Amino acid sequence: MIPDLIPAVDAAGLPGPVWLFQFLLIFTFFLHLLFMNLTLGGTLLAAVSHTLAGGRGDDPRGVLAKRLIGINGYGISMTITTGVAPLLFIQLLYHQFFYTATILIGGMWLSLLLLLTIGYYAVYLYKFKGAPARGHGGGAWLWTAAILFMVIGAIQVAVNLIHMQPGTWQALAGNPWAILHDPTFIPRYLHFLLAGVAMSAMVVTWWAVRQSRRGIDPDLNGAIARFAWKWVLWASVLQIADGLWLTMALPKEVLLGLMRGGGATMGPFTVGILFGIGILVMVARCTDPVSRPALVTATLGTTLATMAIMVVTRDQLRSIYMGSSVDLSQFVIRAQWGNFVLFAILLIIGLATVYYMVRRVLGEPAEGPDAA
Amino acid sequence: MVGWLYFVGAYGSLVVINGIITYQLTPGKWLESHAFWDGFFNPTYWPATLLRTGIALMMAAAFMIFPAAKSREAGTRLVRYIGGWLVAGSLISYVGYRWWEAQLGETTRALFLGDSPTLASLAATRSFTLWALAAALVFGIVFLMVIPRSIKAIVPGVLVMVAAFAFFGGWERLREGSRKPFLIHSHQFSNGLLIEDIERINSEGVQAYSGWASIGGSDDPVEVGRRIFKIECSSCHTLGGYQSITEALPTFEEMLAVAGNGPPGSAAAAYQAGCASCHSDTSFDEMVEVMPGPEEMLEDPEMIHDLLVGMITATLEQLRDMGQAYVDADRTVQFDTQTTAYPMMPPFVGNDEDLEALATYLGTLTHDGGLPASTGGGQ
Numbered sequence: 001m002i003p004d005l006i007p008a009v010d011a012a013g014l015p016g017p018v019w020l021f022q023f024l025l026i027f028t029f030f031l032h033l034l035f036m037n038l039t040l041g042g043t044l045l046a047a048v049s050h051t052l053a054g055g056r057g058d059d060p061r062g063v064l065a066k067r068l069i070g071i072n073g074y075g076i077s078m079t080i081t082t083g084v085a086p087l088l089f090i091q092l093l094y095h096q097f098f099y100t101a102t103i104l105i106g107g108m109w110l111s112l113l114l115l116l117t118i119g120y121y122a123v124y125l126y127k128f129k130g131a132p133a134r135g136h137g138g139g140a141w142l143w144t145a146a147i148l149f150m151v152i153g154a155i156q157v158a159v160n161l162i163h164m165q166p167g168t169w170q171a172l173a174g175n176p177w178a179i180l181h182d183p184t185f186i187p188r189y190l191h192f193l194l195a196g197v198a199m200s201a202m203v204v205t206w207w208a209v210r211q212s213r214r215g216i217d218p219d220l221n222g223a224i225a226r227f228a229w230k231w232v233l234w235a236s237v238l239q240i241a242d243g244l245w246l247t248m249a250l251p252k253e254v255l256l257g258l259m260r261g262g263g264a265t266m267g268p269f270t271v272g273i274l275f276g277i278g279i280l281v282m283v284a285r286c287t288d289p290v291s292r293p294a295l296v297t298a299t300l301g302t303t304l305a306t307m308a309i310m311v312v313t314r315d316q317l318r319s320i321y322m323g324s325s326v327d328l329s330q331f332v333i334r335a336q337w338g339n340f341v342l343f344a345i346l347l348i349i350g351l352a353t354v355y356y357m358v359r360r361v362l363g364e365p366a367e368g369p370d371a372a
Numbered sequence: 373m374v375g376w377l378y379f380v381g382a383y384g385s386l387v388v389i390n391g392i393i394t395y396q397l398t399p400g401k402w403l404e405s406h407a408f409w410d411g412f413f414n415p416t417y418w419p420a421t422l423l424r425t426g427i428a429l430m431m432a433a434a435f436m437i438f439p440a441a442k443s444r445e446a447g448t449r450l451v452r453y454i455g456g457w458l459v460a461g462s463l464i465s466y467v468g469y470r471w472w473e474a475q476l477g478e479t480t481r482a483l484f485l486g487d488s489p490t491l492a493s494l495a496a497t498r499s500f501t502l503w504a505l506a507a508a509l510v511f512g513i514v515f516l517m518v519i520p521r522s523i524k525a526i527v528p529g530v531l532v533m534v535a536a537f538a539f540f541g542g543w544e545r546l547r548e549g550s551r552k553p554f555l556i557h558s559h560q561f562s563n564g565l566l567i568e569d570i571e572r573i574n575s576e577g578v579q580a581y582s583g584w585a586s587i588g589g590s591d592d593p594v595e596v597g598r599r600i601f602k603i604e605c606s607s608c609h610t611l612g613g614y615q616s617i618t619e620a621l622p623t624f625e626e627m628l629a630v631a632g633n634g635p636p637g638s639a640a641a642a643y644q645a646g647c648a649s650c651h652s653d654t655s656f657d658e659m660v661e662v663m664p665g666p667e668e669m670l671e672d673p674e675m676i677h678d679l680l681v682g683m684i685t686a687t688l689e690q691l692r693d694m695g696q697a698y699v700d701a702d703r704t705v706q707f708d709t710q711t712t713a714y715p716m717m718p719p720f721v722g723n724d725e726d727l728e729a730l731a732t733y734l735g736t737l738t739h740d741g742g743l744p745a746s747t748g749g750g751q
Contacts, residue, residue, distance in 0.1 A: 005583040170587055
């Protein structure tokens with residue numbers, strides 16, 4: 001007999017309707033992805049670029065690494081703070097599943113804090129002891145950060161795969177590492193990693209094109225834009241191949257569930273794929289992004305739109321994976337609208353603050369040894 | 373402007389999270405109303421907010437000691453300025469601490485205050501915390517305000533920092549320890565058990581309540597007991613490390629030592645160390661009278677094992693009976709844990725079969741007073 005391992009739903013109930021928290025889970029996860037992509041893919045791209053530049057800060061690739069880490073000084077903290085909201089919403093809606101998953105890989109899950117702390121410090125060590133401060137060196141710190149962030153990404157993929165497959169819990173209780181043998185683990189992980197690299201390269205390209213068009217170091221910015229643009233291209237090519245692999249690796253019933261969902265599930269899924277191909281076509285059409293600023297901006301916009309759509313598909317896949325294991329309608333709703341209004345006001349103030357600070361950073365970037 | 377934004381954001385985070393943490397320790401009116409704001413603005417909310425404000429000032433000052441010492445321009449004026457913040461933070465923390473302690477329920481204070489506190493280690497933590505605060509205050513006044521040049525040497529700055537961190541860490545430990553045996557006081561225990569589920573689990577059994585108790589499919593009582601231990605005990609007890617369960621269990625060696633199989637006079641000491649806490653109503657002489665002799669024990673270790681399992685079973689039954697006190701209590705007010713046999717422990721829940729399985733499993737841990745080789749004490 002297979003024991004029922006799913007804990008009972010918390011009798012305290014939900015402080016609002018299910019749809020509201022589903023929306024907030026998806027919305028805040030999208031916000032998290034914006035910064036997470038720069039942290040994960042950006043640090044990896046910076047490490048590779050730094051190595052290709054031979055560790056020199058005056059090479060265009062070295063400057064690119066400096067810029068990415070310049071963003072990450074703020075970006076990592078934003079990744080963490082924006083990560084808290086979806087973490088809370090997922091525990092609100094799927095606490096019996098998510099909490100259990102984190103316990104099953106408790107050691108790995110808790111190590112995330114240590115890895116993040118070391119990775120964050122490593123980024124600062126590169127910034128203050130390596131290329132940005134001295135013009136050379138610091139590659140080891142950069143690679144340390146990149147590798148640790150990649151490990152964190154793998155832990156997140158693992159816990160997400162576990163929480164939506166309660167059928168695997170019994171086996172995982174004896175051997176949590178078995179999650180690495182899940183056929184979707186590697187393609188799912190690569191899907192996030194490649195998206196991170198592509199988006200980071202896209203942001204760097206957009207910024208370099210913008211600078212170049214304004215006449216600021218046009219040669220340097222042109223070289224950075226062309227280099228990063230190639231990364232957008234190849235990361236997108238690999239992403240499409242990986243997306244196909246991920247789709248094929250999905251359990252048969254999940255894939256069938258996605259198809260049987262009709263327009264509601266196939267619509268976003270198809271649009272996401274078309275947008276992905278669209279990005280590839282737009283990038284492949286141009287070898288010198290500085291000459292096509294509108295195309296670059298459109299590609300960046302399409303990248304963000306694709307992410308937003310794929311976040312919806314990811315959430316739908318979760319529901320299909322869980323199938324009858326989850327029934328969100330069984331929640332007792334004890335709405336607390338006063339608190340929700342307070343939350344919404346604070347969220348808006350928070351987002352406005354982030355917008356204000358990003359504008360300040362873009363408008364007057366800090367320079368010199370005190371620039372954190 | 374950005375600095376003020378940062379302050380408002382960071383302090384706002386303290387204000388919110390403090391509401392959650394203090395609610396867990398002193399839920400107050402929430403126990404009756406289950407209303408959000410009753411839980412948030414609970415009896416220790418404002419004292420802890422004041423205390424944490426003081427701690428925040430102390431931390432900010434402590435972190436700035438060495439940058440200030442390295443600053444050529446600012447010199448002693450800056451060190452004195454930082455010293456002022458540290459001293460102010462220490463005084464605010466002290467007022468906040470006293471207020472916080474006064475707002476705790478009598479039952480919680482009894483864990484670490486009074487002539488015979490329930491948890492001696494927690495009482496020691498309280499002393500450590502207050503001495504560390506006193507040290508931070510004195511070091512702050514002396515090294516930062518009276519002789520600020522002393523900071524150029526590393527040791528005085530380190531002393532201030534260590535004292536400030538020790539106070540901060542000590543109080544957090546005291547706060548966490550004071551909540552025992554609860555996660556949310558008078559509502560949910562540290563192992564996740566809700567008071568409202570006690571009766572149901574006692575009647576249905578753990579195995580019917582949680583699939584995790586029957587995972588693996590084996591009906592072997594030792595295996596079932598191991599799973600129940602994981603569910604009910606392992607959130608506080610490891611096998612051989614922190615809060616070691618094997619150290620808490622009676623062992624064959626202890627029985628032998630009490631029965632007189634050692635240097636003359638050692639048996640009474642062994643009884644005091646290993647048995648007296650659970651047999652407060654039985655004197656050493658009375659115990660020796662009813663116990664088998666050392667030769668008898670060595671001849672029939674199986675009988676001693678059964679005796680040990682019997683002792684464990686009796687304790688588990690006592691722990692299960694304790695659950696009824698929680699069930700019968702008025703759940704709209706904070707529960708007085710001092711009225712129970714084990715004030716710092718959750719009750720055992722489960723039917724007779726579960727209890728027997730757990731006792732059988734724990735009995736296996738009494739062999740040689742040690743651990744099964746495969747566990748490594750890690751669970």
